[in-house]
Amino acid sequence: MDLYSFTECANQTHSLRALFELLVSCATEEGFSEVAYGALNFVEPLRLAEYPPPTVAVKWPPDWCDRYFNRKYHTIDPVVRRTPMHTRPFLWDQLADRHQLQPDERRVLEEAREAGLKHGMSVPLFGPLGRVSVVSFASPSDDADPQARMRHLNALACLFHTASGEIARPSNNDCDRKVALSQREISCLRWVSEGKSSWEIGKILRISENTVNFHIKNAMRKLDATSRIQAVVTAIRLGVL
Secondary structure, eight states: OOHHHHHHHHHTOOSHHHHHHHHHHHHHHTTOOEEEEEESSSOOSSOOTTSOTTEEEEEOOHHHHHHHHHTTGGGTOHHHHHGGGOSSOEEGGGHHHHSOOOHHHHHHHHHHHHHTOOEEEEEEEEOGGGOEEEEEEEESOTTOOHHHHHHHHHHHHHHHHHHHHHHHOGGGOGGGOOOOOOHHHHHHHHHHHTTOOHHHHHHHHTSOHHHHHHHHHHHHHHTTOSSHHHHHHHHHHHTOO
16 A cells, blocks of 8 residues: 555554554565564553554564563563664664674564564654554565665654544544645655655756755655655645645
8 A cells, every 4th residue: 555545544544453454464564563562661552452562553463462561571671772873764773883792682682583573674664752663564474674664664654643643632633734735846855755766856857956945845844754754654644745
C-alpha cells in the first residue's frame, strides 16, 4: 500500500486497534510483520490495555511477548534505551556498532532474534514537551533487508503516529488547517516522498540543489514540520500533496 492509500484508510479509522492493524498489514507487505509502538518517556493516554507501558500497541510472536513483559525487558532493551539518542531511523543490527551495549542489552537482542525478530529497524518520533515515541519493525526472515525498506517504513511510522494522535485528540485534527504551498514546493515534496535527494530532485526539475533546498525548507516552515518526511506526511494528510 502506498502512502496516499494508507492516509486515506487512516483518515477513516477511529480506533487505535484498527489503525495499528492497518500499520501491521502494510508493514507485512514490506516483509516486516512484527511491529511495536511505544511511548518512551510519557504515558500515552490512548493505548491497547493488554500491554503495559511504555508499550502502546504490539504485534509480536506470543511467546516473545510474554517473556518480554514478564521479565520487564523494556528496562534493558537497547532499542528502548537508545532511541532518544537517535534523530533518524536506525537498524538494530547496527546498534552494537554505534553504542557500547551492555551484556544485558546484547542478550535482549539475541533472544529477540531467536524468537523470530531477526532483522529490525526503529523510527524515533518526537512530540511536544520533549515526548519521545518509537515504532519498530522486524522481520522473521533471515533474508530481510530493512535498509532497503527504511524510507517507506519510516513514512508509514510517521503517518501512523500522526493518525493515532488525532484519534486520541480529535479536537486537534489537522484536517481543518489551510496551508498554501507553491507548485514548486509541491513538486519538490512529491519527489521527496519518492525517496529522492535534493541533488536528484534538482536534476529532475532542472533547478539547482540549493533551490530545491530553499523550496523544501519553505514547505517545512509552512507545514510546521521539523523534517522532510514529516513535511511530506503532513502535506498528504492535509490533502495538498
